[in-house]
Amino acid sequence: MNASEDIHKRRTAAVARGVGSMITSYVDHASGGTLTDVDGREWIDLAAGIAVTNVGNASPRVVEAVRRQVERFTHTCFMIAPYESYVAVCEQLNALTPGTFEKRSALFNSGAEAVENAVKIARHATGRQAVVVFDHAYHGRTNLTMALTAKAMPYKHGFGPFAGEIYRVPMSYPFRDGLPGADAAALAIGMIEKQVGADQVAAVLIEPIQGEGGFIVPAPGFLPAIAAWARASGALFVADEIQTGFCRTGDWFASTHEGVEPDLITTAKGIAGGLPLAGVTGRAELMDAVHVGGLGGTYGGNPIACAAALASIETMRELDLAAAARRIESVLRPRLESLAATHPFIGEVRGRGAMLALEIVVPGASGASGPTPDPARTAAIQKAAHQAGLLLLTCGTYGNVIRFLPPLVMDDETLTRALDALESVL
Numbered sequence: 001m002n003a004s005e006d007i008h009k010r011r012t013a014a015v016a017r018g019v020g021s022m023i024t025s026y027v028d029h030a031s032g033g034t035l036t037d038v039d040g041r042e043w044i045d046l047a048a049g050i051a052v053t054n055v056g057n058a059s060p061r062v063v064e065a066v067r068r069q070v071e072r073f074t075h076t077c078f079m080i081a082p083y084e085s086y087v088a089v090c091e092q093l094n095a096l097t098p099g100t101f102e103k104r105s106a107l108f109n110s111g112a113e114a115v116e117n118a119v120k121i122a123r124h125a126t127g128r129q130a131v132v133v134f135d136h137a138y139h140g141r142t143n144l145t146m147a148l149t150a151k152a153m154p155y156k157h158g159f160g161p162f163a164g165e166i167y168r169v170p171m172s173y174p175f176r177d178g179l180p181g182a183d184a185a186a187l188a189i190g191m192i193e194k195q196v197g198a199d200q201v202a203a204v205l206i207e208p209i210q211g212e213g214g215f216i217v218p219a220p221g222f223l224p225a226i227a228a229w230a231r232a233s234g235a236l237f238v239a240d241e242i243q244t245g246f247c248r249t250g251d252w253f254a255s256t257h258e259g260v261e262p263d264l265i266t267t268a269k270g271i272a273g274g275l276p277l278a279g280v281t282g283r284a285e286l287m288d289a290v291h292v293g294g295l296g297g298t299y300g301g302n303p304i305a306c307a308a309a310l311a312s313i314e315t316m317r318e319l320d321l322a323a324a325a326r327r328i329e330s331v332l333r334p335r336l337e338s339l340a341a342t343h344p345f346i347g348e349v350r351g352r353g354a355m356l357a358l359e360i361v362v363p364g365a366s367g368a369s370g371p372t373p374d375p376a377r378t379a380a381i382q383k384a385a386h387q388a389g390l391l392l393l394t395c396g397t398y399g400n401v402i403r404f405l406p407p408l409v410m411d412d413e414t415l416t417r418a419l420d421a422l423e424s425v426l
């Protein structure tokens with residue numbers, strides 16, 4: 001039995017079955033572009049811990065900042081005895097997120113918690129209750145965020161009842177609906193007005209590029225039209241940038257690509273180089289509408305996570321990781337497109353920056369919602385990729401999307417090695 005098999009046996013007896021793992025090898029250490037397991041096998045990291053280690057694993061500046069902070073103090077609770085680094089992270093979030101208006105931020109532990117708090121703030125600030133979300137959306141696994149998430153299996157199955165006052169409308173999905181952005185937005189808006197009522201909506205919550213739902217990039221014009229409708233209706237436009245944020249799509253935030261300035265924006269994943277931290281950032285008058293003591297939590301904005309966030313942000317600035325994401329796209333996209341040209345089961349190559357995907361379909365077949373998805377082939381590709389040493393993720397409502405989320409510090413040589421391996425896998 002190798003070391004991973006040994007740990008895996010203990011895991012099966014100790015860890016709840018509901019917590020899955022993509023691979024059965026156990027990690028020993030990791031760096032900018034690779035992970036090494038406890039048996040010494042190297043994996044090319046195309047996952048970045050689900051878009052978290054944008055600055056790479058054990059990034060030097062992050063390691064040093066964490067070490068220094070751990071030695072000074074580990075926790076006081078910002079609601080009890082505050083500290084400067086929490087304030088500094090909020091200043092960075094206010095400065096980096098789209099929109100030049102005055103902003104405030106609050107910090108939490110996880111993406112789901114940030115989304116929950118964005119909904120709390122939106123309801124409090126507007127005095128309304130309805131929250132509009134989209135097909136294929138993913139916003140987390142807590143009770144409220146399960147209700148906001150679209151996909152039943154595995155996220156919601158058997159876990160109800162779910163929170164109320166959540167309404168789902170169609171998402172722009174060009175590969176499947178073929179609609180220009182304005183038409184897709186009109187469809188969604190018509191449904192909101194008829195089925196919810198414009199004056200009932202507290203927030204329209206959307207991922208500017210959907211993550212777990214399939215790396216779905218809405219048609220140009222969709223996001224601005226939805227944002228404009230929200231503004232005109234007194235509803236808040238809330239961008240969930242938990243997966244798209246922090247340079248992933250070639251800019252600090254994906255909303256920027258369409259010139260959209262969200263009223264509230266949720267962040268997590270890439271913010272702190274792997275330490276758990278999340279934020280809600282938004283217009284000062286909305287954020288400050290909540291009474292003192294209405295927001296918080298024991299660990300939210302933990303000092304070690306804040307130190308890691310400040311070091312990560314500094315690293316992103318210094319290494320210009322937004323440009324790095326665009327460079328990764330310039331290496332990946334042409335190769336993926338030429339693979340699509342020779343493999344008819346690749347229905348589409350899409351995404352932006354270092355958030356790219358292949359949608360896998362049955363060649364020539366289609367049904368009511370467009371080209372027929374091929375989740376079985378997708379799973380087979382993923383399995384073969386793992387055998388080839390690629391840490392490759394899938395996603396999508398239909399389980400037929402292969403996604404690429406490399407750390408933004410991955411070098412071209414490693415990227416090319418990954419692409420060569422993928423080509424033989426396909």
Ligand SMILES: *Cc1c(COP(=O)(O)O)cnc(C)c1O
Nearest residue numbers: 110111112138139140211242243
């Ligand atoms: C991952 C994710 C979440 C949930 O974040 P957690 O930290 O896992 O709670 C919410 N929204 C989006 C878009 C995500 O990708």
